[in-house]
Amino acid sequence: MTFRSGFVAIVGRANTGKSTLLNALVGEKVSIVSEKPHTTRHKLLGVLNGGGFQAALLDTPGYLRRGRDRLDAAMKRHVASALAEADLAALVVEPRMPGDVELAFIEQFKTAKARALLVLNKIDTAAKSRLLPVMERYAQAYPFERIVPVSALTDDGADLLTAELAALLPEQEPIFPPDLLTDRPASFLMAEIVREHVFAQYRDEVPYDVAVEVEEFERREGRAPDLVRAVVYVASASQKRLLIGSGGAAIKQVGVAARPALETLAGRPVYLELWVKVNPHWRRKAGFVERQAG
Ligand SMILES: Nc1nc2c(ncn2[C@@H]2O[C@H](COP(=O)(O)OP(=O)(O)OP(=O)(O)O)[C@@H](O)[C@H]2O)c(=O)[nH]1
Ligand SMILES: [Mg+2]
Structure with missing residues (x-):
């Protein structure tokens, strides 16, 4: 039997549900999700293993406004590099007509080596009659390999999308061992989990530029709990x-x-130890942005 495998870059506007989709496809919480745009700051790998195929899914930061500051510049670079290394690009959109961000991605597809498919997400939020005109407009804008309507939240269409992804991957041996879920170390995922809970708890009281770093992750033996020391960086004393x-x-x-x-x-x-520290300029410090977005 032939085996198919490859990299799939999940791209799109901020907040369209890319990370939710990655988690739904992989079946595990790999990437954090929130109601706020620009939740994902890093390129993140989640591996989907199925019968006869392996899809290495790359979650990417979403676009909203372009070129606003250094954090956005770092995001742009990551999207570009995700596209460059992908066999397949999945553009995730909401059920509405394409806007500036979607058209910018379509422009990038025209010169990228990756084949592109369109994922029309959040179909649970729109009447069926509204989906068809949107799908037609996208089909006119670009010759997508497939257009797949899904709801990452309810899993509707997820199996079909998995099958379509698998069929579009090149014929080759698996890239990763079958038990690998993500390429990120545990300390990274832990920092992301803390960041997700900061978002969830403070909602609009906290700007999205909080950053979390796990300074120490000590595995312990016996009955002693592992020690995780995490620092939440904020912009001001208030x-x-x-x-x-x-x-x-x-x-x-x-x-x-x-x-x-x-x-x-x-x-x-x-045992989780949480500290809050002020670092007012972290967004402008390239090193910090790189660490956060890298
Ligand atoms: N109703 C509905 N909500 C969804 C669906 N998929 C995602 N969401 C919600 O949309 C919001 C954004 O989801 P994320 O997965 O963080 O979106 P993202 O595209 O990764 O966002 P960025 O990382 O900021 O670019 C969250 O509140 C999700 O619960 C869906 O299929 N239906
Ligand atoms: Mg995300």
Whole structure:
């Protein structure tokens, strides 16, 4: 039997559900999700293994506005490099007519080596009668290999999408061992989990430019829990006060909420130590952006 494998770059406007889709396809929480645009800051690999195929899915940061500051510049570079190394690009869109960001991606497809398919996501939010005209417009804009309507939230269409992806991959041996889920170290995933819970707890009170770094992840033996020391970086002293809350109650709540997912990842009990530090210029410090977006 022939085996198919390859890289699939998941690209699109911010907030269209790319990370939700990656998690739905892989069947595990690999990439964090939030209601805010620009949640994903990193290129992230999730491996989908199926009968006779392996799809290496690359989640990418979404576009919203272009060229706004250095963080956006780093995002752009990552999207471009994801496209360059991919066999297949999946453009994830919402059920509405293409806008500037979608057309910019289509322009990039014209010169990229990757074949492109369109994923029309969030179909649970639109009447069926609204989907067809959108699909027709996209088909006119670019000769997509396939146009697949899905809901990453309800899993509707996910099996069909998996089959379509597999069929479009080149014939070759698997790229990764079958037990590999992602290429990121545990400390990276842990920092992302904490960031997700900061977003979820503070919602619009916290700007999206918080950053989280796991400074220490110490695996322990016996009954001692693993130690995770994470730092949440914020832009100002007032944000720091807000995050910590009265007597530390708010940040403690983040820890309580994040710990179960950390323990699932570590496979054993975790002691989580959370610190909040002010670093007002982290977005403009290239080194920090690279670390965050790298
Ligand atoms: N109703 C509905 N909501 C969805 C669906 N897929 C994703 N969402 C929601 O859309 C929001 C954004 O999802 P993400 O997966 O973080 O989107 P993203 O494209 O990765 O966003 P960035 O990383 O910021 O570019 C979240 O609130 C998701 O729950 C869907 O199929 N239906
Ligand atoms: Mg994302």
